[in-house]
Amino acid sequence: MSRRRGEELESAIRSAVLRLLAERGPGGVTMESVAAEARTSKPVLYRRWPDRTSLLRDSLLGVATAAIPHDDTGSYREDMLAVLRGWAALFTGPHAAVIRAAAAAAVNDAELTATFRDDVIGWRKQEMAALLHRGIARGDVRADVPVDIARELGQSVLWHRLLITGDEITDELIVALVDDVLVPFVAPRPDRYYEL
Structure with missing residues (x-):
């Protein structure tokens, strides 16, 4: 068997981390267990x-950045x-x-909580804020939009379905979220107050 290097080896290691996380929770992701699962050495x-x-941070962030478009x-x-379809596919x-296991395990694991919130979710917050600011610059997002709310609205519905209700996540849901909730929420609107 030829020795794996570079991308092939890193991919095998990250896959091992994700399998262990899904099967055993964060406590099962040790350097020893990952080395054994990936058939490499510590x-x-x-x-x-x-x-x-x-290692956990890099693996989880890799999943998110690969799945969620940010162009x-x-x-x-x-x-x-594009963003919500990426979340839906993930x-x-x-x-x-893996995502369910990470979110559930994070409740009792301070290291995983910090990794998940600061790196995976933190990365998405930055990307969503940038997306909204691009919209403001173009004029299809109002300048006074509450970015901290707007960046989470659509995703929060998908997270709720994934972690709480188990309800189906469909493309029809994505389109309805965007057209009926998100676009009206951020759209420029006529001034509501007029000087007399």
């Missing part, structure tokens, strides 16, 4: 990641359709169990 892991927290489509509506695809 020194190989330590050359790339200083500790298990860094500028030129329109707030199209940006949001939440209904092969990594759904």
